[in-house]
């Protein structure tokens with residue numbers, strides 16, 4: 001099923017006056033796609049999901065599912081399955097009865113026969129890999145098993161659209177990873193369209209075809225992992241999606257000159273002169289030995305990368321470099337040579353020929369090559 005959200009706004013009036021929870025949100029999810037909604041707490045992710053499910057009304061705008069306007073349709077009329085983090089199972093019902101609940105309560109004319117329901121429950125128990133737990137009660141299940149039962153319950157009425165709101169939130173990291181991989185494979189196997197709300201950006205980037213970043217009730221950016229990494233629309237998107245470092249400076253005559261000392265200038269083709277901010281991931285940097293440079297201190301490391309604290313004077317930043325390159329780092333003096341960066345001005349990405357400026361490598365940078373008039377401009 002495809003979903004189209006058009007200029008959706010939702011405002012509520014409370015004791016402190018009117019509050020806008022969603023502001024002109026538009027989103028297209030083609031049939032079969034797996035989309036993740038991410039953003040800080042209060043960004044409006046749950047509000048958007050609930051509006052799609054039909055649980056909360058919109059103030060303006062519309063939602064189309066498979067080209068059909070949803071206005072006025074109750075959740076059960078939308079062919080949507082949803083699972084919420086705290087969507088508890090009925091404790092007094094067995095797993096099988098929990099799964100069949102949505103079918104058992106259908107009006108007689110629409111309800112499948114008892115044999116059909118039993119077969120369906122058995123199929124769903126197989127699908128969630130708990131074939132022998134149909135007669136168990138929820139208290140006997142682990143958190144991961146309960147989430148799988150909640151999912152089976154959501155799937156019982158064969159929805160074309162699955163809405164998941166932080167469904168892995170209460171699970172430990174190992175189970176969480178296993179369940180999300182499994183949900184992704186289920187999505188493929190059943191030909192679902194899935195929208196997942198998560199505050200875990202890594203989870204979103206790992207599991208979804210497309211990630212929608214929300215902030216303050218608006219969509220800030222919508223793209224696949226590569227687009228978001230290479231062309232983050234704003235510094236917020238870059239920061240939200242992973243550890244990042246930010247260097248304020250100036251673009252002058254085709255070079256970026258950081259305001260801070262110990263950051264090597266780098267060339268930026270076809271970018272307009274003026275103030276700019278360069279943002280990098282902590283590994284997008286190399287080290288240039290420099291007697292008067294910043295001092296380094298190793299603070300940890302993993303996956304073969306050393307984490308290094310670089311003292312820039314007014315502040316320290318943490319970078320990552322391959323362990324193999326770091327025989328004895330503490331106290332070593334260096335300059336930082338940025339190897340690639342995204343440049344922002346006035347809070348927006350500067351679109352040059354290539355938004356990620358691959359800076360000249362440390363080996364290529366020689367102060368003698370930087371025109372004197374550029375250095376004096378700093």
Ligand SMILES: Nc1ncnc2c1ncn2[C@@H]1O[C@H](COP(=O)(O)OP(=O)(O)OP(=O)(O)O)[C@@H](O)[C@H]1O
Nearest residue numbers: 012014021039040041042043044045046047048199
């Ligand atoms: N019915 C309501 N009345 C008033 N304010 C509400 C209502 N529902 C949600 N909000 C507020 O709207 C904002 C967005 O809430 P929402 O739950 O959609 O955010 P979220 O991005 O899902 O956050 P989280 O990650 O914490 O779940 C929050 O500030 C929340 O307090």
